[in-house]
Amino acid sequence: MAKRVGVDKWLFGTVLLLVLFGLVMVFSASAVMAKATVGSPYAYVMKQAAFAALGMVALFALMRVDYRKYNNPKLIFPLMGITGLLLLAVFFMHTMNGAHRWIRIGGQTLQPSELVAPVIILFLAWFLQTRIHAIDDIKETLLPAVIPPLVFIALILKEPDLGTALVCVVVLMLMLYLAGMQMKWLFIAAGCAAPVLYYMLFHVAWRAARMKIFLNPESDPKGAGFHILQSLIAVSTGGIRGLGLMEGRQKLFYLPEPHTDFIFANICEELGMIGAICVVAAFCVLGYRGLRAAFLSTDPFARFLAFGLTSAILVQAFFNISVVLDLCPTKGITLPFVSSGGTSLFVTLACMGVLLNITREID
Numbered sequence: 001m002a003k004r005v006g007v008d009k010w011l012f013g014t015v016l017l018l019v020l021f022g023l024v025m026v027f028s029a030s031a032v033m034a035k036a037t038v039g040s041p042y043a044y045v046m047k048q049a050a051f052a053a054l055g056m057v058a059l060f061a062l063m064r065v066d067y068r069k070y071n072n073p074k075l076i077f078p079l080m081g082i083t084g085l086l087l088l089a090v091f092f093m094h095t096m097n098g099a100h101r102w103i104r105i106g107g108q109t110l111q112p113s114e115l116v117a118p119v120i121i122l123f124l125a126w127f128l129q130t131r132i133h134a135i136d137d138i139k140e141t142l143l144p145a146v147i148p149p150l151v152f153i154a155l156i157l158k159e160p161d162l163g164t165a166l167v168c169v170v171v172l173m174l175m176l177y178l179a180g181m182q183m184k185w186l187f188i189a190a191g192c193a194a195p196v197l198y199y200m201l202f203h204v205a206w207r208a209a210r211m212k213i214f215l216n217p218e219s220d221p222k223g224a225g226f227h228i229l230q231s232l233i234a235v236s237t238g239g240i241r242g243l244g245l246m247e248g249r250q251k252l253f254y255l256p257e258p259h260t261d262f263i264f265a266n267i268c269e270e271l272g273m274i275g276a277i278c279v280v281a282a283f284c285v286l287g288y289r290g291l292r293a294a295f296l297s298t299d300p301f302a303r304f305l306a307f308g309l310t311s312a313i314l315v316q317a318f319f320n321i322s323v324v325l326d327l328c329p330t331k332g333i334t335l336p337f338v339s340s341g342g343t344s345l346f347v348t349l350a351c352m353g354v355l356l357n358i359t360r361e362i363d
Contacts, residue, residue, distance in 0.1 A: 007063060008359035011289040014282055015059070015337065015352050019052050019345075021279075022263075022338035028246050029266040030259035030340065044259055044340055051342035055349030062353030070354070071301045076126050080148060083119045086112035087155040101159045111343040113156050113164045117171055118351050120149045121308030124172070128179045129300040135180045142185065145176065162200065162207070163319060163331030169193075170315045175308050201329075214329040228326050230255045231262050234269040235276075235325065242272030259340040261332055264324040279338070280321070287314045293359045306358045309351045 026048045031041035070076070090100045090112060102109040124145060131141045149172050156165040173186060202208050209224055217225035217232075234250035237243065248269040251258040258266045268276045290310030297303045313336045320335040322328040334341045336348050 006360070007356040008289050008293065008362070010285060011293075011352075011359060012356060014286045014289070015349070018282055018286075018337035019056070019349070021282075022335075022345075023049055023052060024245070025263055025267055025338060026259050026340045028248070028270060029251050029263055031246075032252055033258070036253075047342065048340050048345065051345045052349075055346040058346065058350040059353035059356070062350055063356045065354075065357060067302060067305065067354055067357045068299075070122060070305070071126055071129075073126065076123055079119050080123060083112065083115050083152065084155070086110070086115065087152065090159060099159050099161065101161055108342070111341075113159065113161055114343045114347045116152045116156060116164070117168050117312045118309070118347060120152060120168055120172060121175070121305065121312065123148060124175045125301050125304035125308060128175065128304055132179055132300065135176070136182055136185065142176075142181070146172065157200070161332065163333040166331075167312065167315050167319060167333065171308055171312050174311050174315075175304060178304065178307055207329075210329050214326070217326065227256050227262070227330055231265040231324050232326055234262075234265040238269040238272040238276075240272050240274060242268070242270045242275055245270050260334055261320070261330075261339065262324055263339045264321050264335055267338075268324075283314065283317045283336075286310070289359070290355055293355065293362050296362045297358065299361070302358045302361065306355055309355050312351075313348065 023045060027042070027045035030044035034043040034045075035041040086103065089103055093100060093103055096102050096109075101113060102111050104110075127145055128135070128141075131137075131145075134141050136142070149168065153165045153168050153172075156168065173189070177183075177186065200207060201211050213220060213224040213228065217228045219225060221229055230250055234248065234255055237249070243249070248258075248266050250269055251266055255262055255265060264276070264279070267279060271278075287310055290306060290313075294303050294306035294310065297306060316333055316336050319328065319331060319333045320339070323330055323333065334344050337345065
């Protein structure tokens with residue numbers, strides 16, 4: 001297949017549109033809160049804009065690096081080692097919001113768990129490319145493929161960050177399925193994981209309370225159910241066309257985290273169902289173009305890499321929107337490209353640079 005000069009313009013345009021839209025919505029969702037807490041309505045959006053600029057620099061740089069250079073254990077294993085050390089380092093830091101998820105560097109914070117999904121995807125793409133015909137070999141393929149990701153996932157669960165861990169688990173399962181693993185192994189893995197998940201959800205006090213509230217948020221409307229009820233109020237208030245940009249009410253100290261985890265609720269309130277559908281449509285376009293690159297690629301490494309990077313974004317977006325709509329329990333997962341979060345935005349844009357380089361190979 002002939003190599004084309006340009007990258008996928010649909011994919012690039014969609015990413016750029018989501019980033020610019022995200023900056024607008026972060027400002028809309030955070031301006032009043034930022035003015036009240038730090039004295040400037042531009043505090044959060046300027047920080048997000050700085051990371052967006054750095055992320056776009058990384059995107060353009062990686063877009064020009066041949067993806068085949070990543071197909072090297074001399075690169076992959078040091079990246080895994082550094083990621084593992086960073087995940088361990090968070091436990092020596094002071095807790096924030098009751099969790100060990102961040103490393104403070106000066107006035108900035110780094111969230112190492114944001115690096116885990118890309119590193120797992122890179123490792124699996126390298127490892128699985130030569131084992132497609134022996135994917136069901138437990139000793140030679142399955143165990144070596146899943147043990148390193150499971151170590152990372154265990155560290156993330158310890159932070160604790162169940163949402164990010166679940167994203168990594170889903171991506172791991174999807175990539176193994178793409179490699180041709182039989183469904184029986186997925187069922188066996190699900191059976192082994194079910195008791196662990198059940199214990200974490202129903203025998204850890206604060207998660208058990210969260211599950212109870214998920215099933216019946218009205219039982220504690222001013223306490224544990226406050227988050228999701230305010231989110232649903234924002235979503236329902238928007239109607240078809242929304243209240244108008246900057247006109248949302250729930251962000252006025254009713255909706256917690258309106259510029260991060262619950263930014264989709266603010267989008268629904270201000271831009272209505274039309275705006276929400278446009279956001280979902282943008283992720284659908286991104287997913288289609290990314291998966292198209294994966295399935296049209298003749299290089300197994302590129303296929304796994306493109307599939308994994310695309311899947312990670314789609315799974316994360318699915319979880320975030322599901323939380324906002326009360327379709328799953330509350331988890332701290334951002335909406336890719338849109339939510340405020342420097343590490344998340346930078347890493348996601350860097351991953352898109354790699355994916356865009358892969359699209360150069362596709363007609």
